[in-house]
Amino acid sequence: MAAPRFDPRPARRPKGATLALARAREETARRQKEAQLAETGIVIPLSAWLGHNNGPDLLVSTAWQAYAWRKAQEKAWEMPPLEVIKRRAARAAALGLSYREYTLEILERGRYL
Incomplete structure (x- = not known):
């Protein structure tokens, strides 16, 4: 399975949607990805921190x-x-x-x- 590509553009909040709605959409997409992986026999919990070493933010x-x-x-x-x-x-x-x-x-x- 290929790693997701890094998008250098900053994440933008969808127009007309609240932050809670955007988070709910992200959570739904994550669950769908996990379900697709589980169907193929791969069970990996997807996370925004997957592959992140928790170092300092470079943009700070x-x-x-x-x-x-x-x-x-x-x-x-x-x-x-x-x-x-x-x-x-x-x-x-x-x-x-x-x-x-x-x-x-x-x-x-x-x-x-």
């Missing part, structure tokens, strides 16, 4: 993740105390890096070079 807005990322980045690059800046600048100069490159390495690796 990512505004919150973008906001959280921006805030985390701002916090990571906050101005540290003057003693820390002097120590990092001296160590960066000894390694031949700029202060920003050295700080980025600390933030990436989570440890000092």
Whole structure:
């Protein structure tokens, strides 16, 4: 049995029908498909979730993740105390890096070079 084809168009509510009527039609169609499969000897409960891994919806807005990322980045690059800046600048100069490159390495690796 071939898998149903994916329709990229968004599902639309039929004109003049209520949502309850549309759901009743979908349920009737599902039961008819199950009955046809049962007649052929295949008994598989059809579901909208069949073959779905229940992962996150790709169409959900990512505004919150973008906001959280921006805030985390701002916090990571906050101005540290003057003693820390002097120590990092001296160590960066000894390694031949700029202060920003050295700080980025600390933030990436989570440890000092």
